Amino acid sequence: MKGKVIVITSGKGGVGKTTTTANLGTALTMLGRKAVMVDTDIGLRNLDVVMGLENRIVFDIVDVVTGGIKLKQALIKDKRFEGLYLLPAAQTKEKSAVSPHQMKNICNDLKKEFDFVLVDCPAGIEQGFKNAIAGADEAVIIAIPEVSSVRDADRIVGLLEAAGLRKNQLIINRIRPRMVKRGDMMDIEDMIDILSVELLGVVPEDETVIVSTNKGEPAVIDTMSRAGEAYRRIARRLNGEEVPVITLGNEDKIFNRVRRMFKLASR
Amino acid sequence: MITEDVVIRESKGGIIICLDSQGSFLSLKEQILDKLDSLDELIGVQAFLDVGQRKLSRKESNEINNLLMERGLHLKKLVSRGKLVDFKKEAAAEKSKEPTSPSVSETNDSVAEDTILIKRTLRSGQKVFHPGNIVVLGDVNPGAEVVAGGNVLVMGTVRGLAHAGALGSEKAIVAAFRLNPTQLRIGKHITRPPEGEGKEGKEPEMASIKSGKVVIENFKV
Ligand SMILES: Nc1ncnc2c1ncn2[C@@H]1O[C@H](COP(=O)(O)OP(=O)(O)OP(=O)(O)O)[C@@H](O)[C@H]1O
Ligand SMILES: [Mg+2]
Numbered sequence: 001m002k003g004k005v006i007v008i009t010s011g012k013g014g015v016g017k018t019t020t021t022a023n024l025g026t027a028l029t030m031l032g033r034k035a036v037m038v039d040t041d042i043g044l045r046n047l048d049v050v051m052g053l054e055n056r057i058v059f060d061i062v063d064v065v066t067g068g069i070k071l072k073q074a075l076i077k078d079k080r081f082e083g084l085y086l087l088p089a090a091q092t093k094e095k096s097a098v099s100p101h102q103m104k105n106i107c108n109d110l111k112k113e114f115d116f117v118l119v120d121c122p123a124g125i126e127q128g129f130k131n132a133i134a135g136a137d138e139a140v141i142i143a144i145p146e147v148s149s150v151r152d153a154d155r156i157v158g159l160l161e162a163a164g165l166r167k168n169q170l171i172i173n174r175i176r177p178r179m180v181k182r183g184d185m186m187d188i189e190d191m192i193d194i195l196s197v198e199l200l201g202v203v204p205e206d207e208t209v210i211v212s213t214n215k216g217e218p219a220v221i222d223t224m225s226r227a228g229e230a231y232r233r234i235a236r237r238l239n240g241e242e243v244p245v246i247t248l249g250n251e252d253k254i255f256n257r258v259r260r261m262f263k264l265a266s267r
Numbered sequence: 268m269i270t271e272d273v274v275i276r277e278s279k280g281g282i283i284i285c286l287d288s289q290g291s292f293l294s295l296k297e298q299i300l301d302k303l304d305s306l307d308e309l310i311g312v313q314a315f316l317d318v319g320q321r322k323l324s325r326k327e328s329n330e331i332n333n334l335l336m337e338r339g340l341h342l343k344k345l346v347s348r349g350k351l352v353d354f355k356k357e358a359a360a361e362k363s364k365e366p367t368s369p370s371v372s373e374t375n376d377s378v379a380e381d382t383i384l385i386k387r388t389l390r391s392g393q394k395v396f397h398p399g400n401i402v403v404l405g406d407v408n409p410g411a412e413v414v415a416g417g418n419v420l421v422m423g424t425v426r427g428l429a430h431a432g433a434l435g436s437e438k439a440i441v442a443a444f445r446l447n448p449t450q451l452r453i454g455k456h457i458t459r460p461p462e463g464e465g466k467e468g469k470e471p472e473m474a475s476i477k478s479g480k481v482v483i484e485n486f487k488v
Contacts, residue, residue, distance in 0.1 A: 151391050158392060158393050159392075193424075194426065
């Protein structure tokens with residue numbers, strides 16, 4: 001089996017990288033695929049908490065690169081979902097404990113076993129970012145509809161391109177439908193225009209995300225959650241299905257836009 | 268043991284590329300490319316070129332400059348036989364040495380032969396400097412900078428900073444398919460778009476200096 005490594009990154013902090021990793025990992029296994037989530041936010045690990053797996057951690061990624069622990073030993077199996085695993089970050093070690101080269105090896109090993117390796121990237125563009133992208137085949141960039149977030153996302157796309165990553169897709173998170181309708185929110189169209197990358201999906205601002213995060217259960221499990229629904233659709237898209245993007249308000253416009261971008265990309 | 272013709276060192280301000288005086292220029296170029304590929308992220312980094320005893324022709328140094336530029340590096344200074352040469356000043360000096368034929372310099376063609384083509388969008392944090400003209404086949408995004416000694420032509424939208432005539436020329440122009448910069452500079456003049464007027468223009472536009480002021484007009488052929 002040869003899977004792909006997708007890094008989930010944003011530049012700006014707190015825009016939903018960890019939330020996205022947890023939800024997409026879970027949703028992909030709900031589609032019957034095998035997925036592993038890798039937390040590279042050393043010193044600020046979160047993914048285990050969001051997944052409700054904190055109390056199961058014995059070894060972490062730093063133990064794997066330095067302590068002679070086998071990768072398999074450090075992987076935590078999520079008992080709720082068939083085929084879902086987590087490789088936790090270390091909480092008490094230095095960021096520099098892992099090198100890009102070591103990270104690449106880990107990713108290469110993991111993609112032999114899994115269909116999807118989702119790498120949760122820390123905020124910023126420093127060492128942690130370089131580690132996270134080292135083994136990636138593709139990137140998913142998370143941005144929220146704010147000027148500063150789009151600016152950071154653009155910087156990230158530039159760095160990804162410089163690092164040779166060609167397949168970069170955008171998720172716009174925390175869209176508020178009412179503000180979009182009023183025209184008070186940064187236009188999705190404008191965001192795509194500036195970033196000129198393929199739109200993978202749009203996730204609404206949704207309180208169920210916060211509730212589910214605190215419970216350690218990703219929103220995709222909750223059939224009533226609108227953000228969960230958006231993530232389930234994104235997962236199907238990652239899995240190769242053609243699913244129109246829900247855009248909350250101006251559907252046609254964005255759908256056309258996405259189609260156009262797909263055409264451009266496949267030319 | 269083969270001695271290396273190209274050595275790249277990192278310094279606090281950027282990277283230093285040292286060239287050996289032996290070896291063909293062609294192989295030097297290849298080695299520089301190889302070496303650069305082995306380094307990660309270079310966009311926006313300043314490069315210092317130490318040519319040692321080697322004498323580079325203007326054409327050769329431009330070739331190296333272009334090659335660095337394509338990787339997003341910004342050639343800052345050239346060191347020759349231990350002497351530091353400011354790349355910008357050098358280019359300016361060379362320009363002023365060129366015989367000025369009045370009819371040509373009127374239309375600002377004096378730097379036309381020295382044009383580089385950037386075949387991508389410049390994104391936030393990326394900067395391109397070139398003593399001649401710069402043509403960008405893409406956008407210049409907010410937070411990106413395109414700085415030319417000559418003219419700037421962008422076949423896309425300018426949303427970041429564009430500076431033409433950065434070595435002092437007041438005759439330089441900035442032309443773009445869509446001109447919506449955060450800041451626009453020509454020579455020593457700095458302008459910002461008027462406050463509140465957020466909408467992008469719908470026509471190709473051109474900025475130039477007319478009677479001491481930066482003016483932006485629709486681009487007419
Ligand atoms: N669509 C959404 N609706 C409501 N809240 C959200 C949404 N997406 C994320 N959040 C909340 O935003 C906060 C930050 O999210 P998250 O931790 O996923 O961001 P991050 O990018 O991983 O942050 P960091 O840069 O610190 O790693 C969390 O409290 C999360 O619950
Ligand atoms: Mg996080």
